[in-house]
Structure formats: structure tokens, C-alpha cells
Amino acid sequence: MHDEDRLRSYLLGLLNEDQADEIERRLLAEGELFELAEAVEGDLLTAALAGELPSPQRGHLLRRLTASPGGRSRLALARGLAVLGRDARSLDGVSLRLLERPAVRAAALAASLALAVGVFQLVTTTAVPGTENGANTIAQALPQVDPAPLLLQLALTGVRSGGSGIPHLEIPAGAPREVRLQLPLDPGETSTSFEVTARDAATREVVAAYPQVTARNTGGRRSIVLSLSSGQLHSGGLYEIEVRGLGPAGDELLGKPTFKVIAAPS
Structure with a gap:
């Protein structure tokens, strides 16, 4: 099983106790694995809010996130992005155009933890004619997220x-x-x-x-x-x-x- 698949199983509660302990040990010791876990969690959270995960797995993921202040912040971030995705056209088409950009969409997924700050900077500093109001609306909707330890x-x-x-x-x-x-x-x-x-x-x-x-x-x-x-x-x-x-x-x-x-x- 590749690291990405193993992390996905860990975050969804599909590993046994020994396997979960091994992942937790590696997360403390391996910075690259921790960064990969952030991205995998962002993908899973997006899928959960879109109703694409089975109910037991969705429940496990959301319970895990709501158990800590940092997790609640990441959940609020994802929900804010989901709302923006649904209501994008009401923002003069600006939010939709931003979220449809591959770079912005990828950054939004990876921003579930430490990379959230980069998303805020991208949204608030990218110069696009006629998009100032829309960019400000997006920035206000994204809560501050604690960076990774x-x-x-x-x-x-x-x-x-x-x-x-x-x-x-x-x-x-x-x-x-x-x-x-x-x-x-x-x-x-x-x-x-x-x-x-x-x-x-x-x-x-x-x-x-x-x-x-x-x-x-x-x-x-x-x-x-x-x-x-x-x-x-x-x-x-x-x-x-x-x-x-x-x-x-x-x-x-x-x-x-x-x-x-x-x-x-x-």
C-alpha cells in the first residue's frame, strides 16, 4: 500500500491499532509524510462535504476534525470554500473564475492545514482587472488556520x-x-x-x-x-x-x- 493510500485509510479510520500507531510515529518523524497527510486530508474533506464519502467514513473524518481547535478551523475553511463554490456566480462571476483556475483550486485543497496562509495571499494579492470586490469576499470567507507544528x-x-x-x-x-x-x-x-x-x-x-x-x-x-x-x-x-x-x-x-x-x- 502506497503512503497516500495508507494515509487515506488512516484518516478514515480503516487501519487497525498497530497500523495507526505506525502512521502516527512516522508523522512525528517525517516532515514530507506530514505534508502529504495535509493534502490527503484536504481532498477527503472536500469529498466529505460534497457527499462523496460513505456515511461511516464521513462521520469518522468529521468527528476527528471537530475533536481539536485546529481540526475545527480546517472544517470551517472547507465549508467556506464549499459555500463559495455554490454561490460563485452571485459574486459577479469573480469567485467562479478564481476557483476554476487549476492553481487556485489545487491551493484550496492543500490549504486545509499549513498551506492555508498561501491561499489567503494568493486570493488577496493576485491582480485581476475587475476582481477586487470578489477577491475581498473570498478572503473574508476563509478563516485563519493554525500552521502545522x-x-x-x-x-x-x-x-x-x-x-x-x-x-x-x-x-x-x-x-x-x-x-x-x-x-x-x-x-x-x-x-x-x-x-x-x-x-x-x-x-x-x-x-x-x-x-x-x-x-x-x-x-x-x-x-x-x-x-x-x-x-x-x-x-x-x-x-x-x-x-x-x-x-x-x-x-x-x-x-x-x-x-x-x-x-x-x-
Whole structure:
């Protein structure tokens, strides 16, 4: 099964638990797969709103989306595009002409997540004679959608001090983004929960503290998954993630992996 077909099955709830766990593990680790998932979700959402999906699959997809703020935003975006598609001729024919362009239609589908910002810019900045009112109407109908998280996987036994082996997290300019860190656990780890502290390695200032974290089962392996804002980090900064296992006998230091923040190329 190709990745696109596997992602489609995952989003529609057609995979078993082990297969779904494997997809979730890869989504955290593989940026290209995450981008493909965004596009597949956009296609499925368009099909769902057009009544082209079987009822059980449509229900699973919509329930999954409405379970999170980001999902609700993507659903609102798709519904807005659907309304524009139905009522395009009432906008002096402008919306219809825009949506019939292959580039705009493809961008609208891909915009279900991170690419939504690009669609807004395309609609609001493309200079087409006589289309100013129609373009403004489209821009107002499209809600702001949260961009995709920035993903980074860290090894608990990895490099802890200066050196070229330190993982880098690239943060683009602009509004703060969600940063998602994944730390796979040793297969023999017996701790049931974990205390995690993120610090600036230079100043020792605490950036984020997680007093009790439960590991997730991703692809048959337990992992700690953390979320923080890129606004809490600064370019050039070196950060340390201290992980302690919590158990009946007390806490145990499991590792202090580090990562460095760099500005993404413009």
C-alpha cells in the first residue's frame, strides 16, 4: 500500500491499532509524510462535504476534525470554500473564475492545514482587472488556520553538550508556531510517568515544565511527546530537556538531550 493510500485509510479510520500507531510515529518523524497527510486530508474533506464519502467514513473524518481547535478551523475553511463554490456566480462571476483556475483550486485543497496562509495571499494579492470586490469576499470567507507544528525527535542517550551532533530545530520568521518534541523510550523502561523540564542550557532558565507526562505508544514503542510554543525559544539558543522517570521508588534521571534553535532560511 502506497503512503497516500495508507494515509487515506488512516484518516478514515480503516487501519487497525498497530497500523495507526505506525502512521502516527512516522508523522512525528517525517516532515514530507506530514505534508502529504495535509493534502490527503484536504481532498477527503472536500469529498466529505460534497457527499462523496460513505456515511461511516464521513462521520469518522468529521468527528476527528471537530475533536481539536485546529481540526475545527480546517472544517470551517472547507465549508467556506464549499459555500463559495455554490454561490460563485452571485459574486459577479469573480469567485467562479478564481476557483476554476487549476492553481487556485489545487491551493484550496492543500490549504486545509499549513498551506492555508498561501491561499489567503494568493486570493488577496493576485491582480485581476475587475476582481477586487470578489477577491475581498473570498478572503473574508476563509478563516485563519493554525500552521502545522514544527517536529523534532530527540534521543534520550544522544549528544548533551556542544558539538555538530546536536539536533537543530529550524524556526521560520513570523507568528509563533507549535513545537512538538518526541523522545522515544528504551524498550525496557519501567517508569509509568515522567517529569520533564525544558531549560535554556546557557542561563538554566526553565522554559517549560511538565510535572507528570504519560508516554504514548507510537509504532509499538513508547515515546514522550511534548508541545511548546516557538515563542518560548530564541534563535541560536541551546536547550536541554531533562527527563526523569517516576515510579514507586522515586524518580530516576533518564537523560538530558539537547537541541539548538536556528532561524529557517528565508
